[in-house]
Amino acid sequence: MRTLAIVGSGPAGFYTAEAALKAFGDAVRIDIIDRLPTPYGLIRAGVAPDHQSIKAVSRRYDQVATDPRVRFLGHVSIGTDVSVEELTAIYDDVVLAVGAPLDRPLGVPGEDLPGVIGSAAFVGWYNGHPDFKDLAPPLSAEEAVVVGNGNVAIDCARILAKTVCELQDSDIVNHALDPLSRSAVTRIHVLGRRGPHQASFTLKEVGELGELERATPIVRPGDFPPAESDAALETGQRRVVEVLRRFAAEGPDAAKPVTVSLDFFRRPLRVLGTDRVEGIEVMKTRVDESGQAVDTGETEIIPCGLVVAAIGYRTSAIPGVPFDDKAGRFVNVDGLISPGLWCVGWARRGPSGTIGTNRPDGFALVERIAATESAKGRTGRAGIDALLKARGVTIASFEDWQKIDAMEISRARAGAPREKIVELTELRKVFAD
Incomplete structure (x- = not known):
């Protein structure tokens, strides 16, 4: 035996x-x-x-x-x-x-500030994992940042953007649903080091962003390469890019109070704040001939009270x-x-x-x-x-x-x-x- x-x-x-x-x-x-x-x-x-x-x-x-x-x-x-x-x-x-x-750390100054949360912890909180039941993510600020360009990042952004009614028939735990119902977050940024052609979203995940009751997905038209370059992509990625191009063309819906901004060509430099997260400084990037992200030297600051790091696990x-x-x-x-x-x-x-x-x-x-x-x-x-x-x-x-x-x-x-x-x-x- x-x-x-x-x-x-x-x-x-x-x-x-x-x-x-x-x-x-x-x-x-x-x-x-x-x-x-x-x-x-x-x-x-x-x-x-x-x-x-x-x-x-x-x-x-x-x-x-x-x-x-x-x-x-x-x-x-x-x-x-x-x-x-x-x-x-x-x-x-x-x-x-x-x-x-375990979450892979951001590896930038300020990542230990209160308000910086790994996606494993954040997902575990709203999914009812015993290890994260007491997480209490800060939801009092108007802006939140999710770092990552994969499905987990989209999941975190979508949960932040959904209404209570949209989540009612899910198995999200009440200890997460209650504070989310009172959340002040209305602007969600999803940061990716590279561009739409390199995003790791699946079609289902990115498509759901266009079906939210109170939230609009936003993509900058200038983040796309020429449309003819889409033909070289594999079928699945090409369809993802088609959806992203549609988001860019449609722009924000004035009737929806929440935005989910897919901020391509941005990588975190440092988290700002003293006693808690107050913002994140990012480096603008571009993709070189080998498909890797390289710095442009230009930075910007995104004010926020919550940073979710969805950049991988260990x-x-x-x-x-x-x-x-x-x-x-x-x-x-x-x-x-x-x-x-x-x-x-x-x-x-x-x-x-x-x-x-x-x-x-x-x-x-x-x-x-x-x-x-x-x-x-x-x-x-x-x-x-x-x-x-x-x-x-x-x-x-x-x-x-x-x-x-x-x-x-x-x-x-x-x-x-x-x-x-x-x-x-x-x-x-x-x-x-």
């Missing part, structure tokens, strides 16, 4: 478990370990609350989690409750699927596991860290690709695992159960999660799918008895 521990219950973890079930059949037992008592990782706490169709992928993960060959061990912290070294002694193979939950380092600090991921060769220890998803390749990208990644990793030495006779479930019991660790099972799920659904406001429980003390009451 092959024993497999997967650390992390997000998309990468569940796709890896699905692949292992298919590869090993009845000859495998899988434990999916997570530090939170709630599964699904990025699906639950990272996907925008108004993108419920994307979150529906969790139903597929349910089929994996309820397979008798699989267990969910929630509320187990790696490095505190059990070490990676101990896991590799208990299981034949250990896969780190912990994602990249994996959390784990004691005893080689870590590439520059790349923000574990040191590995095609997913192999050391004999019996593997990584997958963002923990392997860094924060790139979509949720679906993790499926082929997980299946490819299991192929490599299957090609290595077969079962080593490790204790597996019996071993981890005995160790955690001896240390007084209370495990949240998948059945416990189903109870939490039912509670959240029952607490939902009108039209919403759920109201997430964000207090760990309250969550523990479900499985601590």
